[in-house]
Amino acid sequence: MRVAYLGPQGSFSEEAALRYFTNEDVEWHKSGSIVDVLEAVGDGTADKGIVPIENSIEGTITITADGLLTHDLFIEAEVIFPVSLNLLTIEGASLDEINEVWSIVPALAQCRDFIRQSKVKTRQFDSTSAAAQAVKNQERKDVAAIASRYAAEVFDLQIAKSAIQDNSNNHTRFVVISKKKCKPVQEQTKTMLLISPTEDYSGVLSSILNVFSALSINLSWIESRPTKKQLGTYHFFIEALNGMQEEKMKKAITILQAFGHDVRVLGSYGTTKL
Numbered sequence: 477m478r479v480a481y482l483g484p485q486g487s488f489s490e491e492a493a494l495r496y497f498t499n500e501d502v503e504w505h506k507s508g509s510i511v512d513v514l515e516a517v518g519d520g521t522a523d524k525g526i527v528p529i530e531n532s533i534e535g536t537i538t539i540t541a542d543g544l545l546t547h548d549l550f551i552e553a554e555v556i557f558p559v560s561l562n563l564l565t566i567e568g569a570s571l572d573e574i575n576e577v578w579s580i581v582p583a584l585a586q587c588r589d590f591i592r593q594s595k596v597k598t599r600q601f602d603s604t605s606a607a608a609q610a611v612k613n614q615e616r617k618d619v620a621a622i623a624s625r626y627a628a629e630v631f632d633l634q635i636a637k638s639a640i641q642d643n644s645n646n647h648t649r650f651v652v653i654s655k656k657k658c659k660p661v662q663e664q665t666k667t668m669l670l671i672s673p674t675e676d677y678s679g680v681l682s683s684i685l686n687v688f689s690a691l692s693i694n695l696s697w698i699e700s701r702p703t704k705k706q707l708g709t710y711h712f713f714i715e716a717l718n719g720m721q722e723e724k725m726k727k728a729i730t731i732l733q734a735f736g737h738d739v740r741v742l743g744s745y746g747t748t749k750l
């Protein structure tokens with residue numbers, strides 16, 4: 477089985493992938509960006525992928541949410557991974573010399589307080605590990621990468637400051653994706669739906685939410701993403717705390733469809749906490 481994740485070596489995605497896919501015979505496929513991972517799964521270069529979708533400080537990784545739609549992908553599992561972000565420098569650099577920090581946007585956003593307080597500039601990279609690799613290659617003492625302890629080991633960098641994220645209790649939720657509709661790999665405790673209203677009328681969102689509350693279905697995530705076709709029109713990602721095997725989930729979908737909404741089941745899955 478070929479599994480794609482965000483590289484280069486040393487990324488959080490790699491740590492999550494290596495710890496999640498332990499029993500299988502895997503051929504790893506490292507992609508240069510999150511979009512590339514989604515594309516690799518979408519075009520069949522990889523059978524599965526693992527991508528970040530939400531962070532407890534920063535919220536939705538919108539590239540992933542949008543990519544699930546563009547590439548018609550399904551979710552077969554979710555993986556919760558603890559994220560501690562560190563300031564990595566080359567050997568001998570000191571904290572007060574640093575005037576620029578490099579990382580992927582969601583990681584920079586998770587360290588907003590630190591960045592503001594230390595008045596450093598930021599530069600965007602496609603992953604925390606790509607930033608760490610660049611710091612290593614450029615041998616500059618005035619820049620630091622925001623990345624993991626694992627990336628520090630991989631690129632032989634020093635940790636100038638550890639745990640710089642805005643809240644020490646920080647987690648990123650990854651989803652395991654595939655092009656084909658997935659067979660459940662573990663007990664299905666959640667279902668991700670994509671609901672696209674076919675008509676816009678006042679109260680459309682509350683009519684959708686009422687279906688879930690009437691059936692006592694608890695929701696764990698709701699995200700609206702623009703259809704990108706017309707200003708003010710949205711798709712709704714709604715994640716329910718019930719599996720698709722449960723009668724009330726089937727009922728909810730039937731009612732939503734009867735209301736005229738387009739409903740897609742993106743996956744029904746369980747959670748792995750690493």
Ligand SMILES: O=C(O)C(=O)C[C@]1(C(=O)O)C=C[C@@H](O)C=C1
Pocket residue numbers: 482486487488489490528531537559580582583602603604605648
């Ligand atoms: O850049 C990485 O190391 C990643 O795996 C991506 C990513 C993300 O985009 O959310 C994953 C986990 C952390 O939240 C920080 C970065």
